[in-house]
Amino acid sequence: xxxxxxxxxxxxxxxxxxxxxxxxxxxxxxxxxxxxxxxxxxxxxxxxxxxxxxxxxxxxxxxxxxxxxxxxxxxxxxxxxxxxxxxxxxxxxxxxxxxxxxxxxxxxxxxxxxxxxxxxxxxxxxxxxxxxxxxxxxxxxxxxxxxxxxxxxxxxxxxxxxxxxxxxxxxxxxxxxxxxxxxxxxxxxxxxxxxxxxxxxxxxxxxxxxxxxxxxxxxxxxxxxxxxxxxxxxxxxxxxxxxxxxxxxxxxxxxxxxxxxxxxxxxxxxxxxxxxxxxxxxxxxxxxxxxxxxxxxxxxxxxxxxxxxxxxxxxxxxxxxxxxxxxxxxxxxxxxxxxxxxxxxxxxxxxxxxxxxxxxxxxxxxxxxxxxxxxxxxxxxxxxxxxxxxxxxxxxxxxxxxxxxxxxxxxxxxxxxxxxxxxxxxxxxxxx
Amino acid sequence: xxxxxxxxxxxxxxxxxxxxxxxxxxxxxxxxxxxxxxxxxxxxxxxxxxxxxxxxxxxxxxxxxxxxxxxxxxxxxxxxxxxxxxxxxxxxxxxxxxxxxxxxxxxxxxxxxxxxxxxxxxxxxxxxxxxxxxxxxxxxxxxxxxxxxxxxxxxxxxxxxxxxxxxxxxxxxxxxxxxxxxxxxxxxxxxxxxxxxxxxxxxxxxxxxxxxxxxxxxxxxxxxxxxxxxxxxxxxxxxxxxxxxxxxxxxxxxxxxxxxxxxxxxxxxxxxxxxxxxxxxxxxxxxxxxxxxxxxxxxxxxxx
Numbered sequence: 001x002x003x004x005x006x007x008x009x010x011x012x013x014x015x016x017x018x019x020x021x022x023x024x025x026x027x028x029x030x031x032x033x034x035x036x037x038x039x040x041x042x043x044x045x046x047x048x049x050x051x052x053x054x055x056x057x058x059x060x061x062x063x064x065x066x067x068x069x070x071x072x073x074x075x076x077x078x079x080x081x082x083x084x085x086x087x088x089x090x091x092x093x094x095x096x097x098x099x100x101x102x103x104x105x106x107x108x109x110x111x112x113x114x115x116x117x118x119x120x121x122x123x124x125x126x127x128x129x130x131x132x133x134x135x136x137x138x139x140x141x142x143x144x145x146x147x148x149x150x151x152x153x154x155x156x157x158x159x160x161x162x163x164x165x166x167x168x169x170x171x172x173x174x175x176x177x178x179x180x181x182x183x184x185x186x187x188x189x190x191x192x193x194x195x196x197x198x199x200x201x202x203x204x205x206x207x208x209x210x211x212x213x214x215x216x217x218x219x220x221x222x223x224x225x226x227x228x229x230x231x232x233x234x235x236x237x238x239x240x241x242x243x244x245x246x247x248x249x250x251x252x253x254x255x256x257x258x259x260x261x262x263x264x265x266x267x268x269x270x271x272x273x274x275x276x277x278x279x280x281x282x283x284x285x286x287x288x289x290x291x292x293x294x295x296x297x298x299x300x301x302x303x304x305x306x307x308x309x310x311x312x313x314x315x316x317x318x319x320x321x322x323x324x325x326x327x328x329x330x331x332x333x334x335x336x337x338x339x340x341x342x343x344x345x346x347x348x349x350x351x352x353x354x355x356x357x358x359x360x361x362x363x364x365x366x367x368x369x370x371x372x373x374x375x376x377x378x379x380x381x382x383x384x385x386x387x388x389x390x391x392x393x394x395x396x397x398x399x400x401x402x403x404x405x406x407x408x409x410x411x412x413x414x415x416x417x418x419x420x421x422x423x424x425x426x427x428x429x430x431x432x
Numbered sequence: 433x434x435x436x437x438x439x440x441x442x443x444x445x446x447x448x449x450x451x452x453x454x455x456x457x458x459x460x461x462x463x464x465x466x467x468x469x470x471x472x473x474x475x476x477x478x479x480x481x482x483x484x485x486x487x488x489x490x491x492x493x494x495x496x497x498x499x500x501x502x503x504x505x506x507x508x509x510x511x512x513x514x515x516x517x518x519x520x521x522x523x524x525x526x527x528x529x530x531x532x533x534x535x536x537x538x539x540x541x542x543x544x545x546x547x548x549x550x551x552x553x554x555x556x557x558x559x560x561x562x563x564x565x566x567x568x569x570x571x572x573x574x575x576x577x578x579x580x581x582x583x584x585x586x587x588x589x590x591x592x593x594x595x596x597x598x599x600x601x602x603x604x605x606x607x608x609x610x611x612x613x614x615x616x617x618x619x620x621x622x623x624x625x626x627x628x629x630x631x632x633x634x635x636x637x638x639x640x641x642x643x644x645x646x647x648x649x650x651x652x653x654x655x656x657x658x659x660x661x662x663x664x665x666x667x668x669x670x671x672x673x674x675x676x677x678x679x680x681x682x683x684x685x686x687x688x689x690x691x692x693x694x695x696x697x698x699x700x701x702x703x704x705x706x707x708x709x710x711x712x713x714x715x716x717x718x719x720x721x722x723x724x725x726x727x728x729x730x731x732x733x734x735x736x
Contacts, residue, residue, distance in 0.1 A: 188540075196625030197440075199540040199562030199600055204624070269541030270548075313519050315539035317560070 001422060003027070005035050009043035009383055011373040013345030019048065021379035024421035029375050041427070043383050046416055047345050050353040050364055050371035051083025051114075051380030052330065055146070055175070055253055056229060056301035058322070059085070059116070061107060062100070063092025067401050068306035070104060073326070074113035076304070076398040078425035080326040081382035081415040083114050085304075086360055089121040090151040096121035096132035098140035105142035113425050114418075117360060120144040122163050122174060126152045131163060138170040145361030148175035150229055151276075153211055155181050160215060164224035171361060173225040173251075176215050178236070179277065183207035188317055190263040190278040198266060200316065203278045205233040212236050216243035216250050227359055228252040230303050232277040234287030241296045251359045253301035254288050256332035257323050257405055261285075265405070271312050271319030272403050275305070278321075292351060293342040299355040302329045306401035324404040327397050330384060331411035338386070339412060346370055379422035388414035398431075435554040436726055437543050439565040439601040444608050451573050453725035454718070460497060461721065471500035474731055477530040479521070479546075480557070481507045481537040486692060486716070487557050487567075491534045494723035500731075503530070518542060522549040531731055535559070553730040561595045567691050568601035570722040572609055574711050575646055577718070578687055583610035588640050589631075590616045590672055591650030591699050592661075594623050598691045599650060603631050614640050618672065620661040621652075637672055641681040648689040649674050649700045665698055675701040679709065687711050 006019040018033035019026050054077065060068035070087070077085045087104050089095035095104060101118035108116020120137035124130055126149045137144040147167060154160045154176060163174050184207045189195050191202020212228055216239065219226035228240060231252045243250040257275065262282050265273040273279060291297040305322025312319050333352065337343040343351065349371045357364045366377035373381055392409050394402035417432075418425045424432040433446060442450075460466050476495040480488050488504065495502045505525070516524075518537075525533055532553040535543050540560030547554040558564040572582050579585060587606055593599045593615050606613050607630035614632040615622065626633060634640050641647065652668060662668045669675075674688065682688075688700075688709045696702045705712060 191624050193625040193628045196623035196629070197600070199560055199597060201561075202624060269544040310517065313517070315518055315537065315542045315545055317539040317541075 003038035004419065004422065004424065005033060005038040005040045006043045006048065006383065007040055009046050009048035011048045012349055012370070013047050016044065019373060021419060021422040024379050026373055026375055026377045026379055029373070041383070041417055045387065046383040046385050048373055049081070049345065049349050049382050049384060050373065051382055051418065051420065052081045052352045053084040053356040053360065054082050054302050054304070054326065054329070055086045055299060055356040055360055056150070056303045057085040057087055057326065058090070058305045059087045059104070060306055061091065062103065064308070067308045068399055070107035070116060071111040071113070072398060072400045073304065073306070074108060074111050074116060075431055076326040078113040078418050078431065079398050079415060080328070081330050081384060081418055082326060083380040083418065083420045084117060084357065084362070085114055086117050086119050086146055088150045089119050089148060090126055094121050094125050095119065096124050098133065098136040101137050101142040101144050102140050114420055117362065118142045118144055119146045119148050119175065122147045122149045122154050123159065128152060128155055128159065131159070131166065134167055134172065135170065138172060145170070145172050146175050146227070147172055148177065148229065150175065150177045153177050153179040153181060157214060157218070161218045161222060164219055164226060165222045168224050173227045173359060173361070175227040175229050176211065177229050178208045178211035178215065180207040180210050189266045189274070190280045192263065192281060194263045194266060198269070200266065205235055205280070208233055208277055209235040209239055213239050216240070216248060219250055220246055220248035223249070225249045230255050230258065230277055230301070231288065231297055232258045232280050232284065234284045237287045237291035237296055241291070244296065251298045252296070253299050253356070254292055254297045255301060255303045256325055256329045258288055259285065259292070259336040260332050261405055266316070269316050271314060271316050272323070272405050272407070274316060274319050274321050275323050276321035289336055289340070289342055292337065298359060299351050300329065300333055301356060302326050306399050307403050308401060312403050322403065324397065324399050324401060326399070328392060328404060328406050328411060330415060331390070331413045332406070334386060334413040335411060379419055381419050382415055383417040385414045385416050386412065390414055433729055435547050436565055436730065437547060437554060437556045438563045439568045439605040440563070442565070442605065442608060447569070447572070447605060447608055450569055450722065450725050450729060451576060453728060454573050454721040457724040457728070458718070458721040461717065466497050467499060468497060469499050470728060471495065471498040471731055474500045474531040475529060476500045476502050476727060477525050477533045478502065478504045479525065479533050479535045480505070482558070484536055484558065487536060490716070490719040491557060491723050493720050495727055497720070497724055498727060500727070518545060519549055522546050526550045526552070532727060555726060555730065558597050560597065562597055563601045564597040565601045565605070566719070566723055566726060567598050568605040569726070570715055570719040571602055571648065571689060571691070572605055573718050573722050574689065574715050575687065578711065579645060579685065582606065585611040585645040586614065586643055587611050587646040587648060588614045588616055588644040589648045589650065590637060590674070592621045592652050592656060593617045593626065593650065594621045595656070596650050602648065603629050607631070616640055616672065618662050618668070621656070637678065638681065641678060642683065644682060644686055646687045646689060647674065647682065650691070651693065651695055652699045669698055673699050673701065674704050676703050679704050679707065682709070689715060691715070
């Protein structure tokens with residue numbers, strides 16, 4: 001494999017350094033490294049971050065290849081700076097057997113744009129009635145460690161307890177979509193001042209918080225790992241902070257859209273802003289940013305959810321919930337967390353690479369050194385230009401779908417290159 | 433004014449202009465030939481995704497009295513029932529050259545979506561649990577006719593505010609026109625966030641009635657009971673229904689209004705619905721005048 005010499009990148013925003021990538025590792029780091037025998041990337045002014053990891057991606061294959069495929073979704077991931085995505089299980093057929101998770105894993109390997117780690121369903125068919133063969137998925141070629149019925153809540157408290165306990169045998173984690181189903185029947189958006197005005201049935205914050213509190217208690221009781229998907233309310237942040245203070249093994253993620261957008265966008269009735277959990281209030285956004293900054297929320301996860309245009313160009317109530325996220329995530333985090341002084345680049349590396357990799361059960365090799373890309377680190381990394389700005393054009397994104405809530409927005413930063421174990425997947429902002 | 437999507441969009445002057453125009457239109461109703469040539473050659477489509485003979489007929493009469501061509505496009509008996517999307521339907525109507533689309537739809541915001549897909553005017557004839565602006569306009573028109581003004585009236589709206597597009601439109605429009613609104617309902621039938629509306633909230637109908645110039649009863653659907661919004665029809669009726677005893681607590685001049693269809697014996701007793709205070713039938717007649725005014729003002733009476 002070709003050696004690559006990254007000239008003058010700033011690992012985690014530190015002093016500019018040359019990095020030589022060889023055999024999937026950082027072979028050499030220092031100033032004025034010789035370019036002999038290597039392809040050179042001029043990275044002056046660029047931040048080097050460990051390859052980003054997304055714990056929450058919907059690749060839609062198998063089943064809805066019109067909305068996204070493993071290939072198109074992972075192209076978007078690479079262009080967004082990601083080297084690993086965890087593919088959610090709500091495909092058709094559902095990823096609730098070893099066969100389906102292995103299929104998705106192979107599709108990812110063959111596409112080669114980033115690592116695809118399938119998430120297994122907790123219950124058969126996401127129906128919430130009986131456990132899927134979690135052990136078979138864990139010991140399959142896909143080596144599943146994260147299990148989730150995402151899109152649905154594992155609402156039955158006894159089934160949730162059993163799932164939490166069962167996956168301890170292979171150090172698995174249950175990633176819960178926290179949504180009390182009875183409190184959210186027909187719910188369309190955050191319940192509050194805006195929903196009252198728009199006449200859209202409300203999705204109360206308590207429906208999320210009640211499940212998180214219940215699950216944290218269960219995880220504490222049985223000593224298991226709980227991961228909370230897409231935390232969206234200030235109350236959820238408080239409950240997670242409390243659960244962590246007990247020493248329980250609870251982790252949480254927040255999406256970029258919940259860090260930036262608020263429920264008043266629903267005033268347009270444009271379902272591009274419809275998502276589950278829904279966009280919340282400015283006070284929630286503030287609490288989420290604070291929680292991500294202080295580590296109460298461990299990581300950012302995109303909940304990249306492509307939908308075909310016929311599923312979005314409709315009345316609000318019949319539109320499917322979900323937003324694209326892979327290609328805008330790092331820019332949105334830059335805007336909401338870095339530009340506001342809440343996180344430095346080491347913090348971004350932690351929240352977008354190290355923490356999600358750890359939660360997902362495949363920690364990055366130099367996690368102990370904070371992902372600083374020193375010698376012997378994995379050569380999975382992204383080079384990011386923090387000074388660039390770009391306007392989001394839905395038609396210029398790599399996803400097969402167009403449902404980005406950031407269309408027309410001017411966002412900071414640009415992914416210039418992504419390397420997957422020493423091999424470029426993106427160069428000069430384009431697929432390599 | 434290009435569209436009428438929400439009473440919230442109406443400024444005071446605009447709203448008064450509609451009411452004044454409706455007053456002129458109403459004079460037509462007394463003539464033997466009830467027709468003006470104003471919208472001759474223009475096409476108005478009634479696009480109804482919910483059965484509402486009352487509202488559809490009212491709009492149809494309004495358009496016809498202005499000499500517009502009227503097409504009724506109902507969800508039943510068209511390609512809608514075969515699953516055509518609202519957007520495709522909109523593009524079809526556009527291609528057929530409709531100048532205005534009057535839409536009734538079970539989804540809140542459907543008229544907003546429609547207005548982004550077509551060039552013609554869109555009139556919201558009731559969308560989900562959002563708004564029903566022409567109902568609020570005809571209610572205000574009825575109050576003004578009967579009581580001489582809307583400004584400074586105390587209007588009490590009673591019932592299922594949570595699911596009522598009539599209540600949302602009335603709260604906005606009456607506030608714009610200077611009336612004071614009090615909402616009375618069991619707490620389960622008031623939306624979270626209602627405290628930000630320009631209205632007082634009360635759970636005690638008897639306390640509010642003596643101070644009311646107008647009491648507007650909203651329909652309460654029995655199926656709400658099954659979703660635990662209230663325990664029984666009897667209990668609802670006792671606490672929030674308007675019967676003869678309660679009607680007697682109203683000031684002598686006060687009006688009893690209902691947007692229809694009424695559930696007699698539930699939110700309103702028969703002797704109240706049929707009393708001289710009741711404007712229910714008058715509201716229907718005024719509806720045609722108000723909808724004529726809206727179509728006239730939106731379509732400008734002449735080709736663009």
